[in-house]
Amino acid sequence: MTSSTNQYIRQILHHSEAPPPVKARFFYTSPLAIDDPLSPLPPSAQTAQTTYAKLPPRPFSEFDNTALDKAWHDLRRKLLRYNEERGEKPKPHADPEPTGRQEKGKKAELSVLSTSPSARRPASASDASTRSNRPPVIHEAPAVPPDAENHDTTGTPFIRAPSMRRADRISSRPQPQLLDSYQWDDPSAKAKQPKKPQASPETPSAKIAVGVSRLHHVAMPDLNLEPIYWRPVNDVSPVVRATWFYKDTMLPVEPSVANMLEAGYTELQPWTETWSDELNSAIEVGAAGEAKILHKLWPDLFKRLESRPSTARTEMGSVTSMNLDDEPATAEKDREHAVEIACDIIDIASGVDGVDNKASGTSTYSSGGGLPRWYPTAGVVYANANDAYILKPNLQPSAYYGRRPLANYIRKGRKLGIAVIRGFDQAAYDRLYPTKKSSTATKAEEGVSSSQSGAPPNRRQKSDPALAHAxxxxxxxxxxxxxxxxxxxxxxxxxxxxxxxxxxxxxxxxxxxxxxxxxxxxxxxxxxxxxxxxxxxxxxxxxxGERDIPDDPALNDFGLKDITPETLPSVRNIVSDVMLDVPYYLSHHQPKMIAAVIGEANRIYKxxxxxxxxxxxxxxxxxxxxxxxxxxxxxxxxxxxxxxxxxxSDPTIVDLNSSPPLEHFLFxxxxxxxxxxxxxxxxxxxxxxxxxxxxxxxxxxxxxxxxxxxxxxxxxxxxxxxxxxxxxxxxxxxxxxxxxxxxxxxxxxxxxxxxxxxxxxxxxxxxxxxxxxxxxxxxxxRPDQLPRLPSNVELETHNFSREEIAEQRMxxxxxxxxxxxxxxxxxxxxxxxxxxxxxxxxxxxxxxxxxxxxxxxxxxxxxxxxxxxxxxxxxxxxxxxx
Structure with a gap:
């Protein structure tokens, strides 16, 4: 066993102190507030993308968040066992942490094999200068040699436990040609990847009912908010499991940025007394000392491989040749690669049975109200166990310019950069977004009803504030x-x-x-x-599929598109989509339309x-x-x-796909x-x-x-x-x-x-x-009413037998x-x-x-x-x- 391997095992695998568990919060981005029975109508929008880009994410209720987080951790353990039994790493659709891992099929990862040897060691003033001048976490450690897998150490099971990535890499080494096949460059192959979940139903998944009326569920591990009872068109909303939050708004930090923050948090260990002492020492030293405790948010792996290809190949050995394909490196791929390695570090620090401290999901909104931001040149100062500050280059510590952000701003409580906080603060969120009560809102809370999905409403009332007043x-x-x-x-x-x-x-x-x-x-x-x-x-x-007739040169088969003139396309599209349903119903299509109504109503009722x-x-x-x-x-x-x-009589056991199908309602x-x-x-x-x-x-x-x-x-x-x-x-x-x-x-x-x-x-x-x-x-x-006696005219002209039949019918x-x-x-x-x-x-x-x-x-x-x-x-x- 080489000395570099021993150093890796001592510093990474044998370190006993894990980061404190993070208070994660699930957010969703939707125009409909599922926890508010008086939620406003969704705005008119051309596409779902433009809607989501403008809408701030909404947090799930505390009751739903508890259920979601429990289900998330249960699913995480099932996925780890599922992948371990098959000796393979999670596929993109089966990964409970999709953020930063969606390109794993295109190139394998450096993972923990290339983790910094100082990743789990508290930083000190003596070596802070080397940290501030190098990309953290990723590319300073020698690779673990292949023979290290054959030695028995106390850390060996722990290497394998968080995920099967390393085992998969070792087992996949004899077939490197699969990673370099032409299929990875085929756009059609990439487009078909999201359909794989239907092809492997055995993959563990979960659906958790949420919202005050339990009309939606969160699909895991994909993290999508979907309606339960109606087929969605554009009402599938992205969900984010957030771990870091912008302090000014308590909205989630972009998941990739949050995972890089958490990786740095794991490396520097700001929750320890050692880090507090280091911050005090940096303030005493001055601007040069503060520069040493600055953590670089993103590494620059692409430029490093460009400038030192031979050195990188020497350090990585055969691992690099196996894990990097022939695709040209880009900043986006480097970023995804860095996030993936950060996720591995977070997993190792927490352990298999520990709390998942990673952020997951797809962010569609940023703190500024625009597209998600990445802060590519930012540095981070971890002020304590909960607070951190993202600083752009002109705000970072500098001995030359005399900038001392820690001493002059952060310690004095003055605003600087972008303040972020680890873990969700419900009290702070309530102060920022107080609930507006009105008589109409009170009526809606009293009149709201709920499906029993997840838990009976009467039981939920005792612990779910959203249903407490119903x-x-x-x-x-x-x-x-x-x-x-x-x-x-x-x-x-x-x-x-x-x-x-x-x-x-x-x-x-x-x-x-x-x-x-x-x-x-x-x-x-x-x-x-x-x-x-x-x-x-x-x-x-x-x-x-209307007619199945053999080819006949004399047969003329045409459709609506063929007979629609090209003039006034917008008007004609509206006429086709709106008015033609009536003549369709009067034609031979009527049974098909009636069957569609019966089938959909029965599906919902079942x-x-x-x-x-x-x-x-x-x-x-x-x-x-x-x-x-x-x-x-x-x-x-x-x-x-x-x-x-x-x-x-029991619709739950009725097969709606039977042949012939039901021709009536189930109710x-x-x-x-x-x-x-x-x-x-x-x-x-x-x-x-x-x-x-x-x-x-x-x-x-x-x-x-x-x-x-x-x-x-x-x-x-x-x-x-x-x-x-x-x-x-x-x-x-x-x-x-x-x-x-x-x-x-x-x-x-x-x-x-x-x-x-x-x-x-x-x-x-x-x-x-x-x-x-x-x-x-x-x-x-019903109060008794005296019948009015009929007049002589009524007695002579009324047909009481007919009127009696009509009245009884009515x-x-x-x-x-x-x-x-x-x-x-x-x-x-x-x-x-x-x-x-x-x-x-x-x-x-x-x-x-x-x-x-x-x-x-x-x-x-x-x-x-x-x-x-x-x-x-x-x-x-x-x-x-x-």
């Missing part, structure tokens, strides 16, 4: 929202994404659930409400039941269908079984809310009527009326398997049609037009408000005795109706009256006794003539 944390009402036309446009324009509208709608639902007037009208056993989008259009294509055990037995499902989505909902629910078969539908709906027009085209379903055991219904001819049978178009149907109409929406007349036209004409009660009563009268009457109906005690279709409800929208002396019309069709989600109606109708008491007075049908008064 009055109905456990969800009993699941609302699935089916969109209509136009969602293909969201692939081009992010602001039109349907998911953004539903995120805003969910926020308004939480606010309404926290409103006192609403809470008093909800049934006592009701829990929370969860709203999830059904993005059925995203994965649907009408151009690919996943929800997996994450919320018992919901299939105790929860209720409602559907909100907008525009064309309402027409498809009517089609699907007409063929829906009256009740779900027993073999499908029974309690309430169907149609908005902006042309369903009445489609019923007219098919000469069909809305009818209640025979055999549907509706809560509170008169069982004697569930018979023919009042009810229809399964499979009849317009005979829906639902408890209550609502048709909400914006008067300015040109797409909406009424549905009352599709039940019975004469009876519909005898009813007054029903307006959704307003959530904001007028100045002079509370008439038309939700709360102008006592909430007796919500408690199940009550079976809706407990309130009617289906159509109009929303108050627009108005005013300066209103231009045709301009108001333009936004009416997409206006439903943020109308407070609409949101309150959904909440109250889902949460009121069951049956006719639970109806609210402002929603009940009222007949027109008959004018008597003499």
């Amino acid at each position: 009055e109905r944390p456990k969800v009993t009402e699941l609302i699935l929202v089916i969109h209509g036309i136009g969602q293909k446009l969201s692939e081009r324009m992010e602001s039109f994404h349907f998911t953004h509208a539903i995120n805003a709608f969910r926020r308004e639902v939480s606010v309404e659930l926290g409103t006192d007037g609403v809470k008093s009208r909800l049934r006592t056993n009701m829990g929370g409400i969860m709203v999830l989008p059904v993005n059925w259009r995203q994965s649907l294509s009408f151009e690919d 996943l929800w039941c997996q994450n919320n055990p018992g919901f299939a037995q105790h929860g209720r499902v409602h559907i909100i269908a907008h525009s064309l989505g309402s027409v498809m909902a009517v089609d699907i629910l007409s063929k829906q079984p009256t009740s779900i078969p027993a073999e499908l 029974n539908t309690s309430g169907l809310f149609l908005c902006g709906s042309p369903a009445g027009f489609f019923l007219l085209l098919k000469r069909a009527s809305l009818m209640p379903r025979l055999g549907k055991q509706k809560p509170g219904a008169n069982l004697s009326s569930i018979r023919k001819p009042i009810c229809g049978s399964h499979g009849t178009y317009g005979c829906l398997a639902v408890d209550n149907i609502y048709n909400i109409i914006n008067p300015y929406d040109p797409v909406s049609y009424r549905l009352n007349a599709t039940v019975d036209a004469p009876y519909a004409s005898s009813l007054k037009s029903a307006w959704v009660p307003t959530a904001s009563p007028g100045w002079f009268s509370s008439s038309g408000s939700w709360f102008y009457s006592s909430p007796e109906g919500a408690s199940g005690n 009550l079976l279709l809706n407990d309130n005795g009617q289906i159509d409800y109009f929303l108050k929208y627009g108005g005013g002396p300066l209103e231009i109706q045709y301009l108001t019309m333009l936004g009416a069709h997409s206006s439903y989600w943020l109308l407070k009256d609409f949101v309150r109606m959904i909440v109250l109708e889902c949460g009121r008491g069951l049956g006719r006794d639970g109806t609210i007075q402002g929603m009940r049908a009222t007949k027109k008064k008959t004018q008597l003539t003499t």
Whole structure:
């Protein structure tokens, strides 16, 4: 064993004192604050990249951070065992520390073999001058000779434990040609690398549910924030595990910079008394002494290899020839190489079972609000165990210029350079970003609900402040929202994404659930409400794979692109993405579109039941269908079984990929809310009527009326398997049609037009408000009402048999005795109706009256006794003539 190997083992492997564990904090960069039930709408943006570059990262809650860090360390140990069993180093997709390690396939690493012999030794005043004039950590140590691996020392298992990089290098030495193959220069080969995780499902991974409502999870080790229940387009957000933070903002330092800071921290050991004594000695010596304790943030490996190629080859020996490929060295590759070595040093210092002190993830934001910074010429002064200062060259200690930053600035508490701190300080963050409380925010906190992913909400309430004030944390009402036309446009324009509208709608639902007037009208056993989008259009294509016909020279096969003129491309793209969904639905593509809705709704419901055990037995499902989505909902629910078969009662074990696929929903539908709906027009085209379903055991219904001819049978178009149907109409929406007349036209004409009660009563009268009457109906005690005796004219002209059938049908279709409800929208002396019309069709989600109606109708008491007075049908008064 050579003397250089002995020195390496003594100084690196046998050093017993590990750095103190760092208080890491996970951050995410997203326009949606997942821990704030009142988070604002995401800004309109052309691309996700431009959005993330402008948004500061947000910290996960303390509760979520604890769960994330625990899962991170558990996954780290699994990955180390996984790689050790296979005798290989982690692949890029399996590495829990992706930062600085994503080019490992292109060239192997110098790793700990080229670590500085003084890397783990406290710096002293006598040798500080040599440190300040050389690149730290990386290229002063002789390589460990190959025969050192065969000697038994107490440090040998510790070399291997943190990672399998060294073992992999030793085992890979007989095949150096693989590292120099042409494939590494092939752009297509590089582009295919991220798809490897799907090819190796055995690789350990983890998904941790986060956010106040548990609608997102963090995928590890890739560190991405992803939605759980809907398919993302641009709402996959990068996550960073931060260890060093900018002191002025408490935002994370870029992971690569943080790892270089931590490597220097490990080398100099600022947590020790020795370092404190060295700083005091440097101040006594003066500017020259302070220059000796300055740590260079980045080495300059590229220039060193350029200027001394023979020396480097002599020092590295065969290791260098094995680890460096023929690609020209660049500053970026040198930086990645340096970070990789720094990560190895941090791993060795902490040990396999120790705390992971490395930063990980991809940073998209810097302290200045622009792109991430690297500080290539900076030096670092470690002031104590927690604080450090990044100094550019004109601020660094200099005997020539008499600059003494440590004595004149740092020790006196004056600002200098960029102050960074090791470990997250929650108290400092709270002071910098105080929480703004408002009455609306309080209502949202009280009305928020959560999935059971990770931990039951009732248990989370005791330790998670984000859910501490929720009055109905456990969800009993699941609302699935089916969109209509136009969602293909969201692939081009992010602001039109349907998911953004539903995120805003969910926020308004939480606010309404926290409103006192609403809470008093909800049934006592009701829990929370969860709203999830059904993005059925995203994965649907009408151009690919439509026909499988043998080649025929006489056959002309063309697509939409072939018949679209090149003029007005922007307008034509919008027309193609928005308006053509309707003719597609009227064509042979209709079964494909209906199957897409059923498949996506069932996928979401199965996943929800997996994450919320018992919901299939105790929860209720409602559907909100907008525009064309309402027409498809009517089609699907007409063929829906009256009740779900027993073999499908547990959705968690149903195979959704079976052949043939399911042609109906996996759940029974309690309430169907149609908005902006042309369903009445489609019923007219098919000469069909809305009818209640025979055999549907509706809560509170008169069982004697569930018979023919009042009810229809399964499979009849317009005979829906639902408890209550609502048709909400914006008067300015040109797409909406009424549905009352599709039940019975004469009876519909005898009813007054029903307006959704307003959530904001007028100045002079509370008439038309939700709360102008006592909430007796919500408690199940509907006040007795004396029936009005019919007049002689009514007795002579009314067909009471027909009217009785119509009334019973209407009550079976809706407990309130009617289906159509109009929303108050627009108005005013300066209103231009045709301009108001333009936004009416997409206006439903943020109308407070609409949101309150959904909440109250889902949460009121069951049956006719639970109806609210402002929603009940009222007949027109008959004018008597003499």
